[in-house]
Amino acid sequence: MPIPGLPSDVPTRAALIKHLVRTRIAGDVATPRENNLSHYRRLANGDRHYWLGLELGNRWTDERDVLAVMAERCGVVPDPDHRSGQDTIDPELTVDALDRTSARLRKAAEDNQRVLFATGHPGGLLDVHRATATALRAAGCEIMTIPEGLATDEGMVFQFADVAMLERGATLWHTHSPDPMAAILDGLARDGRALPDLVVADHGWAGCAAQRGLDSIGYADCNDPALFVGESEGTMQVTVPLDDHVTSPRHYDPMTAYLLDAAGLL
Template identity: 80%
Template sequence: MPILSRPALIEHLVRTRIAGDVATPRDNNLSHYRKLANGDRHYWLGLELGDRWADEQDVLAVMAERCGVNDDPAHRTGQDTIDPELTVDALDRAAARLRKAAAGKQRVLFATGHPGALIDAHSRVAAALRAQGCDIVRIPGGLTADEGYVVQFADVAVFERGATLWHTHSPEPMNAILDGLEALGEPRPDLVVADHGWAGRAGQRGIDSVGYADCNDPALFIGEAEGTMQVTIPLDDHVIDPRYYEPLTDYLLDASGLL
């Protein structure tokens, strides 16, 4: 499949609803912004936000600027949006960080709280970086968090419970990995590519972190605004067919010089 041009990728993102008019409704977005502002740490995604974002309207303003949601506070229900131009802009920023990782043959960790959607996208980038000489982190065995296990498939760390890979926002699996590496005397990653609390906690612990985030997950966008996150890429993080992410991943790999 040829690499899509920027305009063609934007058309693909809108057509598949990875961006544009996305499935996440406006009232769900605003509910999450309010809960973050009210100090619900579940919505902080591993970041430490203190009381700096106690005004819901400040959260909305960041999300309008960095994700492309509707900036009208009176718009309370119905359709909301992710700006596909912002998605591709963020892919370009992520590509620059991946080029740096490849040039320095850095140590990189991949993880996802959305194994049903994003594991292949992460795995492909991991394989491309390994081919350039990067050290893709192999997580320690026997790690536990949140009454489950932290395991690794196709170079991507995931959360498993009851023989099932789980969707999780929790930062605790990332804590388990970083603490496990330290206990073994292994170096921590130079870069984490992840999402949800995996990405936020890595950034909070001082590691360069690139994260994918949906329009109802404002914390990672705030993290980039504050400089804790290196890059946050806005997209619907669980569309109906994970193959829809393939052109996006192709674009990222090409822009990174990894194809």
């Protein structure tokens, strides 16, 4: 089915890789090396803000181990002596992760599963999630609605265009916190409703769902190592490496078209 906003021509793998590099969704990305290493160090030091809702215990106390995972699964520069300047996301790894995601979306469609979408990055990824939800609903999935009246210390949890987000002061709010997803899952349980079979999200929304034992797919930038660590441990189903807030959200449209086509949803 055609999805509003997506290109009619689905890119090939090679064409998508060129597009990801040109738009800096992958390749030489805007996130600087210093910021990446700082976040890897804070995760290793036990700062829960950087665990994105996952429980990592004392398994990742050496930032060099975190860097090794990020080099393997995201494509950052593996050299620990590279301390500043440019860092990278491997576009081949991005597309590999999209292919793994498409397989899980295909299963969701075949089994008419319940799917929950959420984002802590509404300025970048909202429409990626919205288009995916539209395609899955057309394929017979239940796109879950969240309970009303949910709130966290940061703001209200609400749903727009099938995607759960945080709202604060009439503004869609960027958050890494797992608390909004915890509020949703607790609210569903309180209301006696079934939990989702699959969560498609990012940041702490994805990490919290995975930690609670739900199938969770997350989009993550190269300065958000926790979801990649979670995938390496088998807690996350898939983590897709990309710059999660490039200059125009429309740059993600060819990627979304590729994903949905690979899942048999276009």
